[in-house]
Amino acid sequence: MEPRPALDKIDKAILDALQTNAMASLQEVSALVHLSATPCWRRIQRLEREGYIQQRVALLNPAKLNVGVTVFVSVRTNQHNEKWAQRFTAVVTAIPEIVEFYRMSGEIDYLLRVVVPDIKGYDAVYQRLIREVELADVSSSFAMEQIKFTTALPLDYA
Known part of the structure; x- marks a missing residue:
């Protein structure tokens, strides 16, 4: 049996979805990557545990905060x-x-x-x-x- 690559297509799709919108719900991410919620959640947890996902943040508007x-x-x-x-x-x-x-x-x-x-x-x-x-x-x-x-x-x- 061939070893599983560090990241497969689904992992990359999950990472892409989360780095585009870290506030996406599990249901939204699951739908985007064509997985049900439980296996999607397990993958997200693994990606966090393995350090692919360091943290989830909100990007703020510098001009609105007067640091433009x-x-x-x-x-x-x-x-x-x-x-x-x-x-x-x-x-x-x-x-x-x-x-x-x-x-x-x-x-x-x-x-x-x-x-x-x-x-x-x-x-x-x-x-x-x-x-x-x-x-x-x-x-x-x-x-x-x-x-x-x-x-x-x-x-x-x-």
Whole structure:
């Protein structure tokens, strides 16, 4: 007997349905994937248990919450030690306006995505960053237009 792949067509359909609408009822998901409720629920539970589904969230409208300005912040440092990295991580994770935080390869050490109401709001985030942690260079780019935004991950590689 051939081993079952990690994700089959039905699993992928369930993941697609849930990442499109995490609030979909079990009955809606079951109908979309052509399963009855009990086997569908078992699959959802397995996908959660195995870590394919990390959490279910609601996506909020940034403009309605007055944080419609997106700023991408490139950070370079000359501090490449564990103590500095831990401090920087603590500072960044404590700032709610910083919604994404990546350690990068190449010329930029870190990339941040910041959401704020305006330039003044960004300046407050910037001032807090430079006050609380030593940085070699900070470069900010304001997004002029959001052309594509999705939280849906491609499922073809699973």
